Amino acid sequence: MATITVKPKDLVDGFEAAGGGNMPWQLIERGGARGLIVGGAGDIDFQVFAANGDSRGLVVAEVELYGMPHREIWLQGHKQGLYTLNFVSRTSGAVVFFMGVDVVNEVEVVAAFYYLPGVRKKFNVEQIVKKVNAIWNRSANVTIKSLGMFDEGLGQRLDINDPEISLNNTKHLSALIDYGNHASANWHVYLGWGVQGNIPGETLGSRTIIDTVRRKETELAFVSHTIAHELGHRICRAPPSHDTQTGDLMLEKTRDGTNNKIRRPRVRLVNRPTP
Ligand SMILES: [Zn+2]
Structure with a gap:
C-alpha cells in the first residue's frame, strides 16, 4: 500500500507533521477551515471521530481534482472539540492512518x-x-x-x-x-x-x-x-x-x-x- 502523507494546503501555522511517535495534527478555528494535501490515499474514506461523541462538529469536504496523484480535503471546524480523522481503507475497512484535529474557540x-x-x-x-x-x-x-x-x-x-x-x-x-x-x-x-x-x-x-x-x-x-x-x-x-x-x-x-x-x-x- 502506498505511504500516506499529509501536508497543509497553504497555512503552516497550526499544522504539525507526524514525528516523534505523534500522528499529524491540525488546529482549526471554530467557524474556519484548513486545507490538507493527502498523498497515497486513493483507497481511503475519511471518517471523523469526536471525543465528545458528536462528530458533526468537524466536516470533511473534498475538492475534486482531476488526474492528480494526491487528494485535497478541507476540514471545517463547526464545533469546538477534540477530533480524530480516521483514514479508512475501502478495500479492507481498516483504519490505516489517523490524525488529530482540535477545533478551538477564539x-x-x-x-x-x-x-x-x-x-x-x-x-x-x-x-x-x-x-x-x-x-x-x-x-x-x-x-x-x-x-x-x-x-x-x-x-x-x-x-x-x-x-x-x-x-x-x-x-x-x-x-x-x-x-x-x-x-x-x-x-x-x-x-x-x-x-x-x-x-x-x-x-x-x-x-x-x-x-x-x-x-x-x-x-x-x-x-x-x-x-x-x-x-x-x-x-x-x-x-x-x-x-x-x-x-x-x-x-x-x-x-x-x-x-x-x-x-x-x-x-x-x-x-x-x-x-
Ligand atoms: Zn518567559
Whole structure:
C-alpha cells in the first residue's frame, strides 16, 4: 500500500507533521477551515471521530481534482472539540492512518497598554498588536483586542522611586495597579521602565512589564516579540511555562527575537477545547 502523507494546503501555522511517535495534527478555528494535501490515499474514506461523541462538529469536504496523484480535503471546524480523522481503507475497512484535529474557540485577550511616566522612547501600539496577533492568531486562535495606549496611566501618579521595577515587589505591583487598571481589560501591559534582573519582560497574573529602557526606538519587532512571549505567560493555564525547541516563541531566552513558533503542546496549554 502506498505511504500516506499529509501536508497543509497553504497555512503552516497550526499544522504539525507526524514525528516523534505523534500522528499529524491540525488546529482549526471554530467557524474556519484548513486545507490538507493527502498523498497515497486513493483507497481511503475519511471518517471523523469526536471525543465528545458528536462528530458533526468537524466536516470533511473534498475538492475534486482531476488526474492528480494526491487528494485535497478541507476540514471545517463547526464545533469546538477534540477530533480524530480516521483514514479508512475501502478495500479492507481498516483504519490505516489517523490524525488529530482540535477545533478551538477564539481566546480573546483584552489588553490595555500604559506608558510609565517619563518615557520618551515610544512604540506604535497598533503595530505591536498586529505583530503579536500575527504570531498567535493562526497558530492558536488567540487574539489581542487592544483598548489602546494610555500615555499617562489612568489613575494616580506612579509611586515608585526605584530605578527598576518588578511585579514580585508588592509595593511596585500595587503602585502599577493604582497607575493603570482599565476596568475592561483582562491584561495590563506597562512599558518603559527597566525590569529588575536584566530581562526584557515579566508577567504575573494579568499584568506584564516590558523593559524598553534597553531597547532602541527601531526595535519595534523585538518589543513586539517580547510582548508576544509575555502573552504566552498571561494565557498559559498549566506548567511548563517555557518550551525548549529551537524556534519556539516560549524559549526562556531569546537571542534575536525571531523565534515565534507555537507548537501543539503549547497550543494545548493555552487553548485546549474541553472534550
Ligand atoms: Zn518567559
